[in-house]
Amino acid sequence: MKLEKIRPSEITPEHVYLSRRRVLRIGALALGTAALSACGLPSPSPEPTQTNPRVPKDLPTDKRDEFGDPANRWEEITNYNNFYEFTMDKQEVARLAQNFKTSPWTVTVGGLVNRPRTYDLDDLRKFGEEERIYRLRCVEGWSMVIPWLGFPLHKLLREVEPLSKARYVRFESLFDPDQMPGQRLSFYPWPYAEGLRLDEAMHDLTLLVTGLYGHPLPPQNGAPVRLAVPWKYGFKSIKSIVRIDLVEEQPATLWNTVAPHEYGFYSNVNPNKPHPRWSQATERRIGEPGRRRTLMFNGYERQVAALYAGMDLMKNY
Ligand SMILES: Nc1nc2c(c(=O)[nH]1)N[C@H]1C(S)=C(S)[C@@H](COP(=O)(O)O)O[C@H]1N2
């Protein structure tokens, strides 16, 4: 199955406008030219704005989100991926990840909890599995509708019993450069890490994902277990998780560390807050012509706005 032609602005790593300190550090390390050119500065996507094109009628799937938009096809979801541990080339992740070892696998949950515990994949089964059809909006300006299988993270967090001091949840992906060629470049501060405020992590929309389209999650989508936080930019939905820690202070995250002015800790989808290098007002839904308007909180405003009551979302981005 061939994907539509994808513009170079979306293939170039969007994220990599680095902090000055980091650029200096990289300069000092004298990284090879390969690494540097792989991370050349992306061009913003100055594309014509066309809003909400109509959904075609001959749909390949009966799965739709709550707005009636069809789920993306399996081929789209599994062949256009951001997973920098493998490569920055979205259309090469699937190939490079095909032999990724996802079993045995454990997720260690600790930090400020009463009952720290290491779960293997069988242990996670007791939390059940339900289908959730979520929009995924990448900070680069493209989106998909994805039928995940998983369970709300709060089920697991309740079991480990967060202490009252715990205010944030920190997530960490696998570090295994033998399997993940992208990690052999020290350009990024591996392992990939992400974080949520505890109330965000406890929100019913926050899903621990173990499957896709009723199948086990393929490696390129973050097998065997990843997060889906649908009202935030895609990079918050961390893949291939091995550690979850309850912590007191806001944890450092990979993108906030490499480019703090571009990627805030919250990173809620917000069409009114442009990225410093491109607008976030519209997005390209993969498989659809033109662009559509980006919705506040990616269309989940009714469910999540209360989490941010009293916060200035232009400052707390
Ligand atoms: N560990 C890890 N998690 C990650 C990423 C990554 O590079 N490494 N990329 C993020 C980004 S930028 C996006 S848009 C989504 C993409 O998820 P998908 O490939 O399943 O669509 O994963 C996120 N989670």
Ligand SMILES: [Mo]
């Ligand atoms: Mo992304």
